[in-house]
Amino acid sequence: MGAQASSEQVDEVVARLEEAGASAHVSHGRDATVIGAIGERELLATLPLEGFPGVEQVLPILKPYKLVSRELRRDATVIEARGRRIGDQYFGFIAGPCTVETREQTLETARVVHAEGVTMLRGGVFKPRTSPYAFQGLGAEGLEILAEARELTGLPVVTELMDPRDVEPVVEIADVIQIGARNMQNFNLLSEVGRAPKPVLLKRGPASSIEELLMAAEYVVKEGNTQVILCERGIKTFERSTRYTLDISAIPVLKHETHLPVIVDPSHAAGKRDLVLPLARAAVAAGADGIIVEVHPRPEEALCDGPQQIPAAEFADFAHEIRALASLLGKTIG
Amino acid sequence: MGAQASSEQVDEVVARLEEAGASAHVSHGRDATVIGAIGERELLATLPLEGFPGVEQVLPILKPYKLVSRELRRDATVIEARGRRIGDQYFGFIAGPCTVETREQTLETARVVHAEGVTMLRGGVFKPRTSPYAFQGLGAEGLEILAEARELTGLPVVTELMDPRDVEPVVEIADVIQIGARNMQNFNLLSEVGRAPKPVLLKRGPASSIEELLMAAEYVVKEGNTQVILCERGIKTFERSTRYTLDISAIPVLKHETHLPVIVDPSHAAGKRDLVLPLARAAVAAGADGIIVEVHPRPEEALCDGPQQIPAAEFADFAHEIRALASLLGKTIG
């Protein structure tokens, strides 16, 4: 309460807290009166205390998430798809084209990344594009190609879901459903995949805080789907030499806060091929449970994000470095 | 092209540009070779030039939007709903509850704001909330209450659409469809409202650039719906004394770039009631075509955003100041 708050104003806040089933402890200082409230966090979060006269600030002490928190569950969650694992000692190595453009490009890429021991295959068929004039993805047709690539390699496939109306076809084909950065706070979509029988790869929005990412995961887990992989992919800052600023600290912070696995997408953060390897190495060294990278046979012909895709011909060297580092850190890829 | 680029690499880029129907002009400097490309902007934007070997950077000179640009259409677009106008000399004064909580609260607020001469009534029934434990809105039931408030006051109603599966009921009741900040890049939703027969109020995402906002509007207009109102409501920055940082410069920048009307939501930017009036005044002075503010009979009981809602009892003073300033700037409210 501000220095000018009256004792009636203090009493009103206390009364409201007690009415809501919380207990309130009042301490009077010279410059402020502090009311400590103890109760259920979900309940306290919904009380509109800042709207009360005399209230200067409301400082939440407990975190607003619960089901995803490390406090609730000390052991790391391990996500499994077709026998491949992510979490705890298992390092998920996900690679593939940014976008499924053609059957040939997708199968060729799938073969290359499979040969280098990746554990999952990525590929977008519904593409969120900033410009309405850009290629929007193959849609349902692309899902068939992904299924064929899976048959060819045995790798589980990760693909993005953008629209609640596409839940059915995507859930049928995908082994892991990706929620893209721009949809991280599409709450209806989160609830939908919270009821799906497949793991979810949830990307952090470019302007979303770590706390907001955890709240988005809470939306999914609350519906019953506890199989959520979090993914850091860069945030918006003033720095212009990279597309986004990869928030490498998010990895240890998230590993401390939640039991869910945390992976990194260095391709979208960087926006430039030369940065993908150093950022991927940094992610492994910071303790990430996996990485997801984009590979293309001929990036200069890519319909989307060409500059950041690793040429297929250079992928063996890339994979070699990642394996060496993951091994030094005691991780198993497989 | 970088200083080390070979002449073969330069030729490859030129060849690709010409293949795509653009013309290419090469200038050789001591430290770089510059290739100027002239062609259709939609086409150039999709060429993956940054993926070519030897290319150091690609600098777009033309803006990527077209239909929404001031270059295409010099005259300001005026949006009309039930006889109320926004754009050009018409100042849109939109007010109402953050959320439709009950019939009583909504009708009471509607009466108060109507008495002070606002031109549209706002009220959310589908609420995007960071926490899955927070009140999510009344849904379809709330739409009925909004319709009743419209009947009572004659004011057109503005309400948010969050899910493409709710297009039908929202389009039926709403006079203006709001796309919230978190859905600014929900491209499928944008395309849906692009085919709706109602004006769209498109809020800027908290991490979206002005250019991205214009591209989102382009998604709507491309489908045929040219009735789009843009809304600045604060961006995410390092500053913590306000919920978001209201980007007041966005108003003159947008007015220069586009023919669409531009309004400001000072309530969400501020997050604190005391700041709403100074920010609303600043918006008018900066040249905004309108404001949208939240009002509640008893903010301390609000189920959502209590701290930033203007108490109904103080709304007359608020409206008085806005009218005086709009009038000084030559605007008509009505």
Place this chain on the structure above:
Amino acid sequence: MGAQASSEQVDEVVARLEEAGASAHVSHGRDATVIGAIGERELLATLPLEGFPGVEQVLPILKPYKLVSRELRRDATVIEARGRRIGDQYFGFIAGPCTVETREQTLETARVVHAEGVTMLRGGVFKPRTSPYAFQGLGAEGLEILAEARELTGLPVVTELMDPRDVEPVVEIADVIQIGARNMQNFNLLSEVGRAPKPVLLKRGPASSIEELLMAAEYVVKEGNTQVILCERGIKTFERSTRYTLDISAIPVLKHETHLPVIVDPSHAAGKRDLVLPLARAAVAAGADGIIVEVHPRPEEALCDGPQQIPAAEFADFAHEIRALASLLGKTIG
């Protein structure tokens, strides 16, 4: 304290607080133990409580500034220089060249802005430039020109001090000493001007929070100089259509937190001439105690910041609009 904190760890923190003369109140919740500490804010701020085992977070409840705070002094501070005032009902209208380039350009600009009723004359002679190859200002020679412009117009002059070794000549000539944005946390320089017998115009750093700005002002006031004018001039954000993002909310926030006058520099925030007028109007409407703008007889020949300087020929219109708005808001310019 975290959920796992032992009672010994709680006792250690309490002991340390009491040793430092503060009182400590312990509340035990199910998920956390909260220790409320009451004592002198300067003292509490220096205790390294976050370094203690078991401590999860430290949330300061009192603001860390004191001498500049509105709580200490309810009445607005009015700054005076040669009979011109800024603060409370007095609106400071400061204009002049970005940089003193030549005697002619400076005197010509001084004459123009004086004719339009500005209250102070600005002009830089020591220029902080991002590039070592850019014009660095005329130095001491420029101070003489400023003195001549003052003699000509009777206007007090504002000029920047960059180096503690230049305190003497600058204090001798300047009526108001400017501390630039890049030096906002040059603490030795702040202490120096804290001992100077002239008012200080302190610009907010582009990455400095409002709280940090107030702490910088506290450095000045602590040395005895209470004549400090705060200046918002834009912060660094992800938005690229303006050089900086003018934080318009800083004005009402600062007016609430401090008794010091708050002005706005729209020229540096915008970086573009067309934006200066709308941003200046927004500043007045938001409640600023003044503005500081750049004017040049021929901006296309300016040695510094040409794009944002108002052409002298357009200044009469500019001044007219500012006067009308300031008058509507009940401010006196003079």
Place this chain on the structure above:
Amino acid sequence: MGAQASSEQVDEVVARLEEAGASAHVSHGRDATVIGAIGERELLATLPLEGFPGVEQVLPILKPYKLVSRELRRDATVIEARGRRIGDQYFGFIAGPCTVETREQTLETARVVHAEGVTMLRGGVFKPRTSPYAFQGLGAEGLEILAEARELTGLPVVTELMDPRDVEPVVEIADVIQIGARNMQNFNLLSEVGRAPKPVLLKRGPASSIEELLMAAEYVVKEGNTQVILCERGIKTFERSTRYTLDISAIPVLKHETHLPVIVDPSHAAGKRDLVLPLARAAVAAGADGIIVEVHPRPEEALCDGPQQIPAAEFADFAHEIRALASLLGKTIG
């Protein structure tokens, strides 16, 4: 030039470019006229082209720095101080107290870090503190203690210079002069150390772009001192779970742009002890030429930045991990 630019306006820009010794190439498109200018970058950077009528935007194609650029000098610069090296294959491992508090604390820390094979000793005696009420460092007295720690361990010492008036005593004792983040654009200070006979460790400002950091280094090198170490230590963003956001991408970007060595300060970026090791590992993996970390015998008693200092008792484990990773990446510590 904008779509509305007249041919006179185009001619004026061309004339100004040619007058300045640059050559100008004009291309006419349907929606814009593009003028390509080729000339010396220092010269072009100072032309106020954006101030000319009809000019819509100025896009620099060449980088504004020169002496520090990789284009000028392909070979990596190696910095040496008392036989210890940083740059190319040499990894600089710098550790020590945040602040020299007492002789005992400093010597004890020096002994611990020396035993674990660090290559330089850090310790602040002039401390830039946000609050005027916080401990400001021991000043000259602290320099004596650092000299004693050097004698004891043989390690070169790194210490911060804040004020141009302290150049002499600092240059006399320090082996490497640190310029702190808040002084990165204190251009007079940069010029001073540009004339000093000691290497400079230049920290990136929390709101400074990579380009601005390189321009600051250019200020130092331009005066003749080519011995500059760049240091990434976190930038200001909206994320609040860490003090700053460590910009890990800055390492590969800087290594590509400049021949100067690039190190990382994970302690200040994190603000929390638990994050220092994962961030330090990420820095090594991203290709940094060194790290600088803070160590304290009893962090809970530290006068400054206690929460982020590594307890001396845990430093052996920390150093072990860093050595293993540096070795995997082919770096030599010594």
